[in-house]
Amino acid sequence: MSTAAQTSHSVSIFDGPYYLSIAGKLVEAKDSFDVINPATGKVFAKAPAASAEQLEAAITAAKTAFKTWSAISYDERQVYLDRYADALQQHRDELVRLLTLEQGKPLNSMAAPEVDQAISYIRQIAARRIPVEIVEENDSHVVELHHVPLGVVGGITPWNFPVLLALWKVAPALITGNTFVLKPTPYTPLTALRFGQIAQSVLPAGVLSVVSGGDHLGPQMTNHPDIAKISFTGSTETGKHVLRSAAGTVKRVTLELGGNDAAIVLPDADYKAIIPQLFWGAFGNQGQWCVGIKRLYIHRSFHADFVAAFVDYAKTVKVGDGLDPEVGLGPVQNQMQFDKLKTFLDDIKANGQKIAFGGDIDETQSGYFFPITVVDNPPEHSKIVQEEQFGPIIPIIVYDDIDDAVNRANASIYGLGGSVWGRDTKAAVAVANRVEAGMVWVNEIHTQGVDIPFGGHKQSGIGTEQGHEGRLLFTNPKTLLIKKSF
Structure with missing residues (x-):
């Protein structure tokens, strides 16, 4: 399914074809768009441009998969995520080179660490748990605080760290029992499409879908009634649009936005x-x-x-x-x-x-x-x-x-x-x-x-990524009040 090509520096890379990942299958799109190598300013690949119907299919598949994925245990989900990390490790060099070609960052000093950190992050997140908390207990009753998955999470990710920032969202969403639909930026879609393709061989159908395309797909996700949360990384101005759109369905939102540090x-x-x-x-x-x-x-x-x-x-x-x-x-x-x-x-x-x-x-x-x-x-x-x-x-x-x-x-x-x-x-x-x-x-x-919370104040964002605090935001608190005897 893949072919090797040689760059001007004689580096073997994955050269497609690139597919959408929907319901466990690799899906072609009717249309495509150009992907430019920023070091040359020239087109070096084509990415599939998903239709509104294909995004809808991905959301439907994620909603269906949620029923079974959320029902299995943390330990069972950890096995799947560890297998996913293993599969990504097998394709590590290919992902590193592809990242440099589409993003521009130096291969050894920036691209390789990004991919390595992303793979390590999946393994670390897979081992984390959100335990049931006993809030109160006496002779007559017990109060338990559970943290239950939200449902389908939609991720919209940027072009500066297209591998790491995407998997920062995917991994904690999946380990806490959610399913995920990812829309990468059209500037750097290839690494996301590739790790989406790899995921289909190890994760159950519909658990992770990757759908690339134009900016018109974003609003379809942010106001969709079957997406329970949007996790967005990007500019503050775009984040404001995401927040307005998500308000219509009162979905959870995490926004990691601009900074002037x-x-x-x-x-x-x-x-x-x-x-x-x-x-x-x-x-x-x-x-x-x-x-x-x-x-x-x-x-x-x-x-x-x-x-x-x-x-x-x-x-x-x-x-x-x-x-x-x-x-x-x-x-x-x-x-x-x-x-x-x-x-x-x-x-x-x-x-x-x-x-x-x-x-x-x-x-x-x-x-x-x-x-x-x-x-x-x-x-x-x-x-x-x-x-x-x-x-x-x-x-x-x-x-x-x-x-x-x-x-x-x-x-x-x-x-x-x-x-x-x-x-x-x-x-x-x-x-x-x-x-x-x-x-x-x-x-x-x-x-x-993985355990260090990261989030912005003021117009730099809403919510937290990473840390226990970030993982909690992929869940809803659910309180059980149980009388011990009648």
């Missing part, structure tokens, strides 16, 4: 030692992650030296095709995001803001390559400070007073993540406790895990 480097920080962490915290994955550092606040006492050292480090990082093992940063994923980043650059230049590094796009180069760009101390009201750039460009902002830095960090509609850096850990934690965000790191960045 601030990193505050305190006056006592060993700032030169942490520059690699700060750089990759901002520019990793081409700066395309929700919890990436978007604003970097540096104390005036070492601001000039910091900028110089930060730029020196940036000069050592190679930007290019992610299949090249020497590349540290790949292209921006799509033309839309590339054009959006240009508007930031245009605004910076139009307002005479200082570019310490980068800022010049090579228009002769194919692909969506945006240069690593460092903006030195733009005003607080500027576009690059106030808006989420979601790309390889960062403002380094001077502050004099820690209270002022915290106030400026918090003066945002977003509250997804943040970080604080300083030698005095106790003092850094005190600052971190004042940052208005759902996840704040102290002297580290982007540490996450």
Whole structure:
């Protein structure tokens, strides 16, 4: 069913065909759409464009499968999920290469860890349980709190981490007894279609369906009466549309939305030692992650030296095709995001803001390559400070007073993540406790895990992913009050 093709770097990859996964079967679609390799800007594959009827069939199959899937035990579901992880492991190298081709991220430093983490995550989630809680018990009665599955969960996932962010949703939904219909973004549908195809050989029919296509499928999912929950990761503006649409059926919603994360480097920080962490915290994955550092606040006492050292480090990082093992940063994923980043650059230049590094796009180069760009101390009201750039460009902002830095960090509609850096850990934690965000790191960045809750404050989202708190959101609490004897 698959064929091998060779890329320009002589890497064997899965070359289709790609199918929708519906009711345990691999299903063709009447129409298809182009998938572009962002390193070349050219079409390299076709993905199936599901019809409204095919999405309806996937939802119906998931509703049917829920009756039996929810009735089996956690231990039985764990066996299935472990088998799924085993099957994905067998296709690991293929998924890694496919991820680089459709997303652009470097194969060894970003794509491989994403796939590996996703597979490991399935295994870890499969071993987790939500136990029955005895709320009250006496001689006459007992009160039990159960957490029962919701039903069919619909997942709508983005293009920045198309494997990990999808399976972050799928695995906890399935282990808690739900079934799942996944709609990946049309920018990076192939890895999701592929792990959907693999799932059909190990999971019962209808438990996991993957349906790719245009944006018209999203509203069909968000207002569908047979979908009990929508788990969405994407922009804040799109998240607002999801919330409005889901309100019609009062379905559960988890939204992981945009961020404008601030990193505050305190006056006592060993700032030169942490520059690699700060750089990759901002520019990793081409700066395309929700919890990436978007604003970097540096104390005036070492601001000039910091900028110089930060730029020196940036000069050592190679930007290019992610299949090249020497590349540290790949292209921006799509033309839309590339054009959006240009508007930031245009605004910076139009307002005479200082570019310490980068800022010049090579228009002769194919692909969506945006240069690593460092903006030195733009005003607080500027576009690059106030808006989420979601790309390889960062403002380094001077502050004099820690209270002022915290106030400026918090003066945002977003509250997804943040970080604080300083030698005095106790003092850094005190600052971190004042940052208005759902996840704040102290002297580290982007540490996450299966038992670590992750969610946004303000307009960065609703609900939680990961952790016990995140797993609970795939269930409804159900209280049983039992009289022991008549």
